[in-house]
Amino acid sequence: MMKRHQFVAFDLGAESGRAMLGQLEDGRLELRELHRFPNRTLYLDNHLHWNIYYLFEEIRKVLQDCRKNSLEITSLGVDTWGVDFGLLDGRGNLLALPYCYRHRSFPEAMERYFRNYSREELYGLTGIQFLPFNSLFQLYSLLAENPELVRSARRLLFTPDIINYLLTGKQATELTIASTSQLLSPFSRKWLPELLDRMGLDAAILPEINQPGTRLGRISGWLLDDGLPEIEVIQVASHDTASAVAAAPGEGQDWLYISSGTWSLVGVELPEPVVTPESFAANFTNESGLGRTIRFLKNVTGLWPLQQCRRVWSRSGELSYEQLVDLAARARPFQLFLDPDAPDFLHPENMVEAINNYARRTGQKEPADSGTTVRAILESLAFKYRLVVEELSRLTGRRFSTIHIIGGGSRNQLLNQFTAEATGLRVLAGPDEATSAGNILVQALAAGLLGSSQEIREVVRQSFEIKEFTPVEPETWSEPYRDFLRIIGK
Template sequence: MSVTSQSDATFAAVDLGATSGRVITGLAGPERLTLTEVHRFANTPVRLPDGLRWDVLALYQGILDGLRSAARSGPIASIGIDTWAVDYGLLDADGALLGLPFHYRDSRNGRAAEQVLAVCGAQELYAVGGLQHLPFNTVFQLAAHRTSAQWGSARTMLLIPDLLTNWLTGSVGAEITNASTTGLFDASAGAWSDELIGRLGLERSWFPPLREPGESAGTLLPHVAEYTGLPAGTPVTAVASHDTASAVAAVPATEPGFAYVSCGTWSLAGLELAAPVLTEESRAANFTNERGVDGTVRYLRNIMGMWLLEECRRTWGLRGDAPGLAELLASAARARPFAAVIDPDDEAFLAPGDMPSRIDAHLVRTGQVPPDGPGGYVRCVLESLALAHRRTLRQAAALAGRELSRIHLVGGGSRNELLCQWTADATGLPVTAGPAEATALGNILLQARAHGLAGDLVSMRQLVARTQELRHYTPQGDRRAWDGAAARLAPG
């Protein structure tokens, strides 16, 4: 029988991903870290006449229902929220939301990037914000939004986790790890960039005070406490609200020189640094400098990730041909190695739709033959992701002047043994896989630390390494085959 220590406490993590949301309770203490999923709900975007939107009201109801389930499990010390980055809601003078937030995959964003770059060049944006150029960065989304009727009524911009926190507590703030993904944050100063905000004609008053992970974000509003059954005054703690930042905080690294891949819908591959890398070489290589816990920098690049596989599976399901994941992976393991490779970062793969057909078009365009069955597509996707991990981590190490000793692959992708092994084979580095629930663990640990039940970042990672199931992969096979496949993806 498990006995709970007087120094243990239970925290609730709200973890929203691109396709689903969850409320997870975590029992945390100096030698304990266990998770229990208490509620899961769909995150289904809605295509309206003016574009693709997040159904944030349904997400909020899912959160409330999840917190209600959490309350039935016992006392909750606090609540923390993490989500994806860059997307936001605009509030009017009364604090009311002006329409459902746009989805980062909406097609409006590419056109707006040109408008921003005409005012602030790419070099200037990078020298201040240090962000990878992605068409959906918040700075570009805001430029697309300003032609709407809502714009004139807007008084506050809240990123998605800050918006949901506002609805729970009534407080207004901007958690720093997510703020750093907007393109309007000064990566060196660790503050909003008044210069960029002014140059782009935005109102400085729209951007709330910044919060660090671990700071109080208020307490539950009375009507929220009543609905959920949680006590009035239950704290809400600002965690690393960008899900990748929470995941990196839970990387079980016990040695220097580690790299990480946080693998889910996206693969976020990079290093943890003490300071941003804002060189022209870094900009040209399209690396991002996002804020981590305790002033660290997540120096990384976004790779399209398991989105490619999930969109293939969704397309096959719509056609009535939906083999299970285990069957697909077994078929991929039998398929011919390196029969076809793609660049996962091709923008053709960004939008929802028929992914196998887009992979076919990419392969034909690059002089390759499309796969002849689902196993071939899955092998193509996973080998291509392993090659993208290799390319990204080698570039990051070179640009940051670091030597790499090990890769920690966390998130849902860590359950995929083929991807883990092929990442080790492609890079020539050992891979430690897990925890799969790194984001929720990071969320819980940062709440626990705020309540005095966890130590510094090193101690938190050591706790993860002691308490979570990990798997280890060593490089195997002929490295020359991976070198040859990588050469097929090289520019030019």
């Protein structure tokens, strides 16, 4: 019988953060939420920022409670969203709050950067999908807006790295989060200093890259004096999607994953990157995963439009996600088609108005009510999944039978069923806390309690309920899918 070991996962997302206690015993993992807190951007000096010190304070409070409650914790790990970073000066001080990836100046910076490299050249080097908020373009944008700040930087750290640095005093990054930056080669898994050279920056600001499962060090002494426990900090797969995919309960070669939340990451796990003219044209990305795997995927806007619509509707009365999904289930199908990735929906002041404007712009009727709006969001997301699945099959030569939907969005049973109908594939949903599970099980790997990524997935299969959704009437989705493709210009 295996002794019980306890770990803490800090999973920080764009909407909220959570601390999860994981108890691993006899090959089964139990999760218990210790704390949940909102995460919001700050609008300062005409820029969107993350309040990293607020996030750290929430983490500090959780760890103080662990010590007060005499919880025996083996280690902790931090995962966050990708691409965003902070800059440190030579004394190790953060020069400014990290910028948020939804900042409006990044698309222009991306286009300007292509004067240094063509799109084809840059993709050939990095294998990364072109998104205007990739770290490379953020850095280029900041250099134009605030050159003194950028040139005074001596270290760049990504969001989870900053938290780890505040906890341990160690400045280092980890492969999965570094791979989101478009500053890394997917072949060598090393930095590409020439990308910074072209903008006149010293690549020495880029930190050491560690593998997921690296034991970074123990919590700093001054934090122990502040009531924190003396526990080890592990660099887990610190990009939240990488942690989630590590906990996808897939078997064999015929499955793909959708990490479903604010964003939907639709992809497959491969041994080597796919960097071809075809993957470039389809705008697919090659990010690193656990065990030196490649997460070959496409970023799709996920439940963000629904989240933002709910925020608008809550001004005139609170509606739960369950109520909104129930309204959508009763609404007429296929009344409106949206491209979830249209620029209209990136960061509008009012998402409901943005959807109405999009409907008018594309020659469609505005949705009559909130149920129709939500149904349009979910149907369109399922159709976008189908498009990406078809592209994945073409680019990898693989045929898929199963989609594993993991993460918080896997709780949306209507979207799960729509995905099965739109793709014609079996959908297995869960675990909904895949990111925290992956975070904790990589800590267990670092502790020597598990031996491989396959053992991690076996623990997941033994520990969590996985719900199955099968297509019932997929043929009724074929003609609307063609209408969807026409509306989005495919």
